Amino acid sequence: MKRWNVTALLAVMAVVLTSACTKRFADINKNPYDFDEDELKADYRLMGEPLSQALLNLLIYNDPPTAQLQQNLNADIFSGYMMSPTPFEGNINNTNYGLLYYWNNKPWQVAYSNVMKNCDFTQMKSKDTFSDFYALAQIIKVEAMHRVSDIYGPIIYTKYGQLNSEMGIDYDSQQTAYYAFFQDLREAIDTLTQYVNNNAASRFTNFDLVYHGSYRQWVKFANTLRLRLAIRISGVDQAKAKLEGEAALQHPVGLLTEPGDNFAVNISPVTHPLNIMCYTWADLRMSAPMESFLTGYNDLRLYAYFTPSEAGANVFHGIRNGIKISAKEEYSGFSPLAKLTSNILFMTAAEAWFLKAEAALLKWKNAGEAGENYNRGISTSFKQYNLPNITAYLADNTSKPKPYKDPQNPDNNVPAGDPHLSTITIRWNEAASFAEKQERIITQKWIAMFPEGQEAWSEFRRTGYPKLFPVVINNSNGTISSEKFIRRLPMPQIEEVTNPKALERAKAMLKGPDTGGTPLWWDIR
Structure with a gap:
């Protein structure tokens, strides 16, 4: 082509x-x-085509080796979703906290080179006369850059493109960046709501790889993204969180509600990069926590997410993070991921219901009832995969995550009674404590968001849920606590070369040293 x-x-x-490689192009x-x-x-190609490319690179669609470093060998692993059977770099790598700087530049590089650059171009060309394109660029920027901030902390956002020849390009603290995200979302929602109210014909249809040009759907996504970010900061900045969360909850266009609303980028005819990692390279398998939760709950999503291991037709095995792996063959027979469609999923309608459930716990206006939202979240996730028996699942008050047994090495087992093994059940209990309700919400949210590891990792860091298994081998030289888990990636070393003075100022914004053990601004657990 x-x-x-x-x-x-x-x-x-x-x-x-x-890199335009889809049929549409x-x-x-x-x-x-x-x-x-x-x-x-x-x-509209001058404004629209850059936004198509920005969408395609939220997770780089046509370069699986880069996608592997952009997200899979960090967030997908740290979230407890997946694990690699491959002992990269002599089994000293991200999976056991032996962080590799040349791996961990990629989330930064892809976001700035392939997303921010494109959105900035569209905004520069559309600002005066094409307010819909400008607003869409704002939303895509926030979706991309909150992910980057949730990896590193400080980022270049409000000062993007403002180069000082002697001092570099300044970073925003994570708090400043989040406040800017809220402002951009508010402006974009206001702009696109006018298009919705006026029943305007879309000018974005030929470039929209998610919602086919629907302004209404983009407003629903932006509202839900606003609520996601509000919940994210609810522990550290309650007043701002409530203000932004209630604005999202009260907006007349609403949130994502049904699986058809899911925010998923269509990369057809290119295959999902996780398919390459899992099947072509055999670098990716089910995680131990996923085995524990899905088999313990008799959850039918198990068959939608993974395929059986080589041990038998209905036998699923996951790999525990941070274990001793001498050779790839030891664990490559464990359960692969089920093959994914050519849609990269970044937000589900199920997540929106779980966000509303937590907002209800916080007593935010227009959030509804926590239990009702929780049940809708689960049922919407089941509906996404056309699964039956939701009534029995919602009523299950006895099933719990199963102890984990590694058939290759008993040193990796997590037996019954281990404090890292969750005991949370499924059925909603209105009489439970706030902590138990939150654990139930986040555990089911974690299951429903699969395979979007970036968001799952962020929610685990924020809440401590679901309960995950700590690494067995910790190669961080004491910079990351096995019990507290990895909290972030160190600032990308490429910035040491290209933006060193600003980088030093950015490091001073952190709550500690520039290591994987230092928590982010919103991470107060």
Whole structure:
């Protein structure tokens, strides 16, 4: 397939237009010398195509080795969703807290080169006359950059592009960045709500890889994203969290409610990068916590998420994080992921119901009843996978996560009675304590968000739920506590070369040393 030769007029769009590989792009892969800027603006490609590319790189869609480092070998593992059977770097790597700086640059690099750059270009070109494109760029930026901030802490956001030749480009503290996220979401929601109220014909349809140009759906997603971020900071900044959360809950367009509302980027015909990692490279398998929860609960989502191990047709085995692995063959026979569609999932409607459940616990206006929202979250997740028997599942007050047994090495077992083994049941208990209710909500939310490991890791750090198993081997040289788990990634070392003075100022914003053991601003657990 031909690729854009981006020069001259579109030089700033270099990253934007070099990797269009979907069927939808086949008819637009033409030499940009055939167009001038007015012609590109006339069919909205000047603003729309960069946003398509930004969406495609929330998790880089066409470069599995980079995607593996962008998210899989950090958040997907740290969240308790997945584990690798591969003993990378002599079994000293991220999975056992032997953090590798050349791995951990990738979340930063992809976000700035492939997402922020494209959104900034669209905003520069659309600000005066195409407010819908400007608003969509705001939402995509927040979706991308809150993920980056939740990995590292301080990020370059409000000062993006403002280079001081001597001092570099300044970072925002995580609190400042979050406040900017809320402002951008508020402005974008207000703008797009006007388009919804006016029944305006979409100008974004040809570039929208999620909602096919629906302004209403984008408002629902932005409202839910606003609520997600409000809940995220509810422990550290209660007043701001309540203000933003209630604004999202009271908005007339509403939140995501049904599986058809899920925010998932269509990368067809390219396969999901996790399929490559799991099946082509055999670098990815089920985690031990996933085995414990899904088998213990007799949860039918087990078969939607994973396939049986080599031990038998209905036998599922997960790998515990941070264990001794001498050779890949030891654990490669454990359960692979079920093959994923060509849609990369970043937010589900089920998550929205669980957010509302927690908002109800916090007594935010318009949140409804916590138990009702909790049950809707589970039922919406089951509906997403066309699964039956939700009534029996919701009524189950006895099933608990199973003890974990590693058939390869008993040193990795988590037996009954171990404090790291959850005892939370499924059925809602209105008489339970706040902590028990929160654990129940977050445990089911964690199951429902699979395979979106970035958000699952963030929620685990914020709440301590679900209960996960600590690493067996800790190669952090004392910088990360096995009991407290990894809290963040150190600032990317590429910034040491490109932005050293600003980086030193950013490190001073942290609550401790620039290590994986220092918690983020919102992480007060």
